[in-house]
Amino acid sequence: MRNLTRRLEFFLFPADSDHWLGVLRIGIAIQVLLYCLSLREDWNDLFSLTSVGLIKRDLTEAVLSANSHLIPRIGWLVDAGAYLGVSEQTVLTVSWWTLVLAGFCLLVGFFSRSAAIVAAILHLCAVKSTEALTYGVDNFTTIGLFYLMIAPLPDRWAIDSWLSKTGKQDQHLQGFHRRILQLHLCLIYFFGGITKCAGAGWWDGTSVWRALIRPPFNMIPPELLIVGKSIFPVLSVSVCLLETGYSFFIWSRKMRFLWLIVVLAMHIGIGLAMGLYLFALVMITFNIAAFGPGFAFSWKLPKGPTQMVSPRKATWFAKWLLPRSGAIFLIDIEA
């Protein structure tokens, strides 16, 4: 029992640097800024009840209330503004600028925690009030902002850490939060993979073809795509195996680098071939933050009160990158 508890502690609280957090913070901040910029023209139309919009927020918020009346939404901000005598347009404009400012503060790491909280709440309000117009990228940005809110900020690249001159964050706390992200990512890929495996189209290549010619993802002309139709079955089966196997092979010392690189390549490919740039960016951010540089994992329990993880257990990528980034390479683990 004692051994089991020790193994669990070893697994959940590995010592880790804060590089992953820097990657997550910067990646999600860019995501928030791009979200704001991409909707700049449509922001007021999307949320105003008086403008010409694709869908009215009152309808979306009514549907949202069926889940719970307590889920944050833009309507709350507008109502609060109305109580203070501020018009809807002003509230919406201020919300957009506040979200941009919070995203920028998060990017440079200035008042990181406050910026993460403000960005998370405003982004959540915006996404929930336009639920009918959201897609996967919005969910992943919410996830990223949620983890940033609870993570041990600031990281060493943040302006906050230069200004405050406080000591380094607890490495085990860093490792714990990174482990949550890693486990979450494994669940995402595993369930994404097995649901794809259940579709016949993912075994004969039809799904890849359909995904690539379906508007608005049809970035490549079908006349060009059809030339390479023989590789669709290989591609689609690879996607199924890659996603389902991610949860297992990413922990393997021998396979993790290969798996990570291929998954990153898959997301770059999806981004370019289907025009899902923001989706690609958020997934690449998650992958690099979770399993990128500094990730070292071994199933073996260390012996003795204090041990050093051997450099051999770090990935090749970590060995190459870490000395160049000035990171601590040997990680101490307390028993």
Next chain:
Amino acid sequence: MACLGLHLFFIFSVCVRDTFSIFATTPTIFSPKLAKYWRGGEESVSAALGQRLAASNPVRNAIAVYLHGAGIEAGYGFFAPNVPNNYKLVFELHYADGRMEYEIPRVSSRATGLRLSGLLDQIADTDYEPLRQMMVKILTYSVWQDHPNVTSIRAVFGIANLPTPSDFAKGEKESYELLYAYDFTFRKADSKQEAP
């Protein structure tokens, strides 16, 4: 550690629930006879997530707020098990002089275009007819505001069947199939909608 356990339990449960839901409602490689088991599994997991409790129940509300706040209220079956159909919405604008024009929903950027595509998918997936009608009506209203002189607008919601690679190689293009059509009449002060 308890918080982590609860957090992972929620993620896992939502993923399982949505996976069962997908298997129960869409064609998969599994036998259709299994649908009732998938549905049963989905209902059990939904109950574990408090979704079978009364809408005012504080536990249900607390779980719902946490799931939405953490961005984990939905599973991750993107384009699975099958890539969804391509839905189209076309507006027929009818003028008093008998003229007719066609219009499609307009967006100002590619980013919003992606979101519109998701909206059309949601309209198609909506089983509750009054809600679907209301969503189409709001989209139609935005078109009417650009063309206030029309006497009526017919919103035609359809599906574009994509050809398979071999059919495309033979020269076949996408074919269209009508799903729903709604006639709307708007006036400056109020709006009136006729039965489809």
